[in-house]
Amino acid sequence: MTQPAVEEFTAQAADWLRLHADPKPAATAANGNADRIAWGEGPFSVSVFHDMSHDEESDLLERLRSWNQLKATQGYHAVRWPVAQGGLGLSAAHARAYSRLEREFEVPDSHELFSVTVGLMAPTVRAFGTPEQKERFIGDLLRTDLYCCQLFSEPGAGSDLASLGCRAVRDGDEWIVNGQKVWSSGAQFADFGLLIARSDPDQPKHKGMTAFMLPFDLAGVTVRPIKQMSGGTSFNEVFFDDVRLGDELRMGDEGEGWKVALTTLGFERDHSASGGSGGGRRPGGSWRQLRSTAEVLGVTDHPVVRDAMMRLYLHLQSEGHLNRRAADLARGGTPGPEGSLGKLKWTEGMRLMSDVISQILGPRLVADTGEWGAYAWGEHVLGAPGYRIAGGSDEVQRNIIGERVLGLPSEPRVDRGIPWKDVPR
Template identity: 45%
Template sequence: MTDATELATRTRELLAAYPPATTSREDFLKARFDAGLAWVHYPEGLGGLAAPRSLQAVVDAELEAAGAPDNDPRRIGIGLGMAAPTVLAFGTDEQKERFLGPLWRGEEVWCQLFSEPGAGSDLAALGTRAVRDGDDWIVTGQKVWTSNAHNARWAILIARTDPDLPKHRGITYFVCDMTDPGVEVRPLRQITGEAEFNEVFLTDVRIPDAHRLGEVGDGWKVAQTTLMNERVAIGGMRLPREGGMIGPISATWRERPELRTRDLHQRLVKLWIEAEVARLSGERLRQQLVAGHPGPEGSGMKLTFARLNQEISGLEVELLGDEGLLYDDWTMRRPDIVDFVGRDAGYRYLRSKGNSIEGGTSEVLLNIVAERVLGLPSEPRTDKDVAWKDLAR
């Protein structure tokens, strides 16, 4: 097993052989990947050394201290957080070899084609069809809420390959080439005025069978790996006090005494307390993870952050009075990186409305907590044994 000392040594060797000051970013990232220091928990030859995931911090600290370039992880979050673990778990050797290097180095951006206009919370009801044609699949349908589709080279895609089976069983998972002529990407403008996401129309898109991940009909199982990794990525944040949405409103309160009223004060202090307690809960969750005892608490944190973001930003708009009547800019833009706390109070208010919908609606998350954490029975289900084509829609 690779230990911390050995990793630190290997990292310093990499830095000596490819000094960041005189090496191009591309060359450095390539060398880092080849040295197994990209993601140390990945297998050797695929950017890793099969080391414990927690030791990545050792490598990152050495690299940061040396001023080495990184792979701009925020720009390629879907590739790193969702596509890569799925390719690793279900890909063939050829697929892993082909996709993981360019993905990690940011040479190829990835997006995710899961949600559809008719399949949101009930993702397994999706209707995009994939029909076998020789060595290829022909895919037709519509996907929505796709970040980065306009920059992406590849997409992870789930599509229906057998409409005669119950919905969970007739799905297959593919890697879709976003440069295929049948792929049309249109920006999806949101209530904030900007377009973080896209609609993606797929018309007779040809996907070679060699780009299927997992078995035919196993797509739902493969997708669980993707979605589980999405939740892990959300759980790891560490914030300082007033680090989230409560920061800007607290600063405004302190700087502008003329805005203060008794009613606003009571509501602000109550929310400040809730935000601080939520932050402590996140810290407790992190301590549990570090101690090797992850608890079920993570499933609930997103619920709290969604509610607090919405309540705090709503109060902030109200606090600002006349200025709360204004908005900074409605111009349609396509931001590369989304910062929920960025821009002005009106933006925060509108953007945070999405927090209780994206990545699982709060209502669905409450069901998950009730069933998986508390062990309460699920509601009677009418869709389990019905062929997908016979479901109500």
């Protein structure tokens, strides 16, 4: 089937959006520059992790689900996905055009559980699921009829994820799961979790794991929210006590859990859908929020501030070009080591933004003067360091690039080839 031109597609999407959403207020700048926001209007959010009560967070996820399901009636929720899975089967250019267009309208802010469900879990099921699993899960995940989180990290297995110890023991056509996961974003609201568990302790640590799609309504699953220093409870710890799940929920072959985990983490490190220096909502705020803050405070003529802003802008521009390149390389498949470079650029951009906004705001960053768009930046500064760990630490990303791109020798490991049960802990 011939694809519509991007311009034709965008015009049709704009007509649909105008029927179902309100346009955002025009920028206060006289020339309407897209790098500026309507200062003082509506909420000002630059948080990295949500700072909401349980009810507020639940309400946001329901509004996101409702909006996504409305988009699904037209296929706008999955522009690049095949028609058979509810999408439109169009190109990356069409998907980018729709994303840019939607940012011009008042729609619910995103949430990490939403992004994980659509951007990580659905592609992982596509990569490893059986035909029955794809039929069961992909459409529901893309429409967010189901929310699904990651169940990867453990108290003793963070950056060294392969050392995880949550056990899955086979019992006929079922598996019995015991153990704990931690830092599971959105678990308290999830319907399913992608679980990586130790299924064979006699194998070396990278080989004895298996992946499962685990329903949260099973007996023996307990979710406990973790209070963050920024105020919210997006993170959770999850406990499994003799949880029984059927083998039909196993994702990929038995013992292939590390491969499944790497694939999911590749999608997590791939920020090809991010807007670079564009004006869309991104964790930690956008370039135009920072620029508008600087202009309102009248510091854009200060040479030091201008130099810092220039360096941040160039970084965000290069980040956007890198992500576009990574998306072209992936071509709908699984991201390669270029995802690690994108992840490093992302976290470095977070750090640079923290430094620049600290210069711009000065004492306003730590003393609440009541000014719109000032003290709120503290949530960015508190949350940004977390992205240096999430999805694999910066050090892990550098190792991946060094070994898989530059061909450097692997890091020395004392546990290489040793059965997991014999590794000192």
